[in-house]
Amino acid sequence: MSTTASDAGTTPPGVSVPELPPAFQVSKREQKTLPNWALKVAMAITGTFGALFLVLHLVGNLKVYTGAEHFNDYALWLRHVGEPLIPANGVIWILRCALALCLLVHVTCGVLIWTRGRAARGKFPAKRNNGFRSVGATLMPFTGCALLVFIVFHILDLTLGTQPIATADFQDHTETAAFAYQNLVADFSRPWAAAIYLVMMALLSVHLAHGLFTVVSDLGAVGKRLRAILIAIGGLLALAILLGNASIPLAVQLGVLK
Ligand code: HEM
Numbered sequence: 001m002s003t004t005a006s007d008a009g010t011t012p013p014g015v016s017v018p019e020l021p022p023a024f025q026v027s028k029r030e031q032k033t034l035p036n037w038a039l040k041v042a043m044a045i046t047g048t049f050g051a052l053f054l055v056l057h058l059v060g061n062l063k064v065y066t067g068a069e070h071f072n073d074y075a076l077w078l079r080h081v082g083e084p085l086i087p088a089n090g091v092i093w094i095l096r097c098a099l100a101l102c103l104l105v106h107v108t109c110g111v112l113i114w115t116r117g118r119a120a121r122g123k124f125p126a127k128r129n130n131g132f133r134s135v136g137a138t139l140m141p142f143t144g145c146a147l148l149v150f151i152v153f154h155i156l157d158l159t160l161g162t163q164p165i166a167t168a169d170f171q172d173h174t175e176t177a178a179f180a181y182q183n184l185v186a187d188f189s190r191p192w193a194a195a196i197y198l199v200m201m202a203l204l205s206v207h208l209a210h211g212l213f214t215v216v217s218d219l220g221a222v223g224k225r226l227r228a229i230l231i232a233i234g235g236l237l238a239l240a241i242l243l244g245n246a247s248i249p250l251a252v253q254l255g256v257l258k
Helices: 028-032 035-066 068-080 090-121 131-159 180-188 191-218 224-253
Strands: none
Touching: 035 068, 035 090, 035 191, 035 224, 068 090, 068 180, 090 131, 131 180, 131 191, 180 191, 180 224, 191 224
């Protein structure tokens, strides 16, 4: 079933309106699915939340340069923040659930937009523009999938300590002691693990730079100056997350952190 112009309910009774050409008809099934703009707004909001998490995570990660004691205290604080109002691990679990929900919405909407785009382009897609921006855009599904795999790898590696991904020296945190510093240094002392993190930080920065660029349009920022400022902030954030995070495996490999 498809709509005609008269379905809109704007035509006076007795006046017949011809059917729209097939290319302009919207099937009943399509009317029930979420429009692309809603998917894009959902992606923009969840992506911005993810970027905010990454900024906070970077600030936390950089505490590694303040020494083992401070870094471990910070890991312990994360588990006890809000006590006694909130039980131990409460805040960290709220954050984990919010992040998991954002990731689920972000990935589902991304897959829907990507499959719809492919179906709409058909067998003869138009030639893409060349240039840095379009390379970032073309790489989005690839960098996105790589990040998904990385997040699973990273949690097994530094949170759960699952071998053989984590080191044999991995120590679980206890109620009163955290070993985040020792786990991190042992992990990045393995050249292959440091290399994986470095490559992933490069892919993450490409994903973030293009993602934050699109957020500016998808959340409706208009005006040349405002757009330029927001795009610059997005680019700088992506660069800070790349350089700040990448410095850590490099520092371990160079013996600055031990
Ligand atoms: C070189 C870069 C990174 C370093 C050094 C790093 C470090 C860490 C460490 C040490 C932990 C465990 C914290 C603890 O035990 O308290 C952790 C957990 C985590 N990291 Fe990262 N991280 C990096 C990049 C990333 C990136 C790019 C993402 C997301 C795309 C990410 C997402 C997470 C998540 C979701 C957790 C689990 C938190 C939890 O459930 O306890 N990390 N990270």
